[in-house]
Amino acid sequence: MALPIGQGERPLSENLSHPYDGGRLTVQEVMEDVQHPVRSYLPNGILQGVALNDMEDRYPTQEDFNHLFIYSDMAAPLWRWFLPLINPKINMHGQITMRIWSFLLQCNIHSAIGFVSLYCLMLILWEIWKGRCSARYESKRFSARVVINNVRFMVSNSLDKMHFKEEPSTYEIQLLNYFGFTPHASSKSLKLVRWNPPISGLCLNVDGASKGNPGLCGGGGCIRDENGEIMVAFANFYDDGSSMIAEIRALCDGLRLADFLGCRLSSVHTDSWVLANSIEEGISLVE
Known part of the structure; x- marks a missing residue:
């Protein structure tokens, strides 16, 4: 909940000794920043005991997407679960845009492991964003386990309809099976080709x-x-x-x-x- 907020029956903004033109801000910003200019306009002790109950109070006006998609309470356990499926060549950059770009460059979608890795990334980012919106606007929270189950279901459902030309290695099959994924590769038929000499001439x-x-x-x-x-x-x-x-x-x-x-x-x-x-x-x- 952004300023003005209710303080008793009166909005907090009505307690300011001077008008504030600094734009929209949250109560959390004012409470956490002891040097915030709004603090000098408020009577002493007026912020004591203020409970940040509204979900909007808990989110800053400008979101840090690196924190949201990589380091947040929702994202961190998802990345730990996802890590074994990630190609070692992928740069796990601290900026989410750079990390996504590295996935796009290194994932071979013609192989089962590459397809699963890139598809899991897309689903995880979508589930994190969906969870963020549900928490903010509907006060609903999803556990990482629920998200993992959703990702597994959607990836498995897609793999059932696909046949990869590249045969997964033994290690890749074991890894994918550990995650509950069963890829299907097109069977290769061997064709013997030889030269037949002429009977004569x-x-x-x-x-x-x-x-x-x-x-x-x-x-x-x-x-x-x-x-x-x-x-x-x-x-x-x-x-x-x-x-x-x-x-x-x-x-x-x-x-x-x-x-x-x-x-x-x-x-x-x-x-x-x-x-x-x-x-x-x-x-x-x-x-």
Whole structure:
């Protein structure tokens, strides 16, 4: 409750010997600051026995958000609970804005541990702010345990709907399970890839790639015999283009090289299904 406050039946401001133009302030500010100018305007002893019952009396006009979100009675136990989930590279700065920025820079949301860490941070900050507003305007207080349970529920609910591409390490799984979280990672299927030598004659293998697609691209290949021995190899830079352009030009260069050297090819291999299918179907890929 800001000045004027009730002192008996009269507002405290009516007891001032001079008008005060210093702006809005709380009784707590006046009581805690013995050098406050308002004190010189009040009769001796008038502040003795004043009880700060109104919630607004307990909060200064200008809030310290670093205290609210890091050091307050609500925030401190939440950070202690949260600490094991925080990446060691994150700077636990004393200013909340710098701390949040460090989380944003260091948390990899494509991993389970990074997602949980950043999501917990967001939920904790929201719960602290919600608790602050409830205490100030509704005189309701929430314990840190209630907030932790809320955070756990919301994180677990989100994890149930997600599948991460990166498999968590054994340590990360144990840590997340300790907090009651069960991440789901997409199962990886192993695919065996090997080169099959030609039954007879020579085989041409080609490949192309583009950095950026489109972007700088190149391609190459080799000609092998039935024993897998490389007879000749080539590689060329194709400047700007798409990955398909690189695949096509690599195939073209390989066929021209085989013709120039008089190599009789029994098979041609490419890892581009689109290119191979277009040749079989007689479809033009370049307009």
